Amino acid sequence: MTRRALFYASAEMSDPREIGSDFLPRFDAAGLVTAVVTDREGGGVLMVAHMNAEAIAATRASGEATFFSRSRGRLWKKGETSGNVLRVVEMRVDCDQDALWIVADPAGPACHTGAPSCFYRRLTDSGLERVDG
Template identity: 50%
Template sequence: MSFDPATLVYDARGLIPAIAQDAETGEVLMMAWMNAEAVSRTLDTGRVTYWSRSRQAFWIKGETSGHVQELVELRADCDRDCLLLRIRQTGPACHTNRRSCFYTRIDADGRETELMAPVHD
């Protein structure tokens, strides 16, 4: 059976959330948005391509930073309205130069704790 990105459920802006997960460790690295064309480009090239809402343009992860995301496996959730990108990450995934965008823990009492510092090249 051949996959068709049009079978996914996109929001009113034509976007679907995409969660990037390290394929070896299972660590969740980041979340970004894709449209049908970004999904197609990712599958065609093996390099993860997102849709930038602020720039209204495609961005290939690592194109300028060198922090590349290589697609290992693409999964759709049960409702087909969210994607899981199992990837090989080169360098930090977060634009803050951290391994993961999820570096702040918020406790039940509202206290925040920074879990990782930026990586220095």
């Protein structure tokens, strides 16, 4: 059996959510899924946020990323004040549908600090070090 055939054979015994074509997000206890956003052009990670059912629906309807802010307790459209929206090119869901991958075209810096990505620092033995690019 080929590797692909082995995958599908084992997947047939799994939860239908893992092999089917229905979008059935597996929300956590707070009603959220994690969303990882990457840049279509360069492929880099721009940010990580959370989405509830309403945020997913708003994103799909508008084509611009909307998230649920845990600190504010409400929906927020990325770029609602800065104009630095994330135009969604594609949304993917992981195997058990508890995380989303959003491929986007950013209309400016993704981070509220003005950095292109929220991941602008790396952890080193001496602490955090800024990374440009």
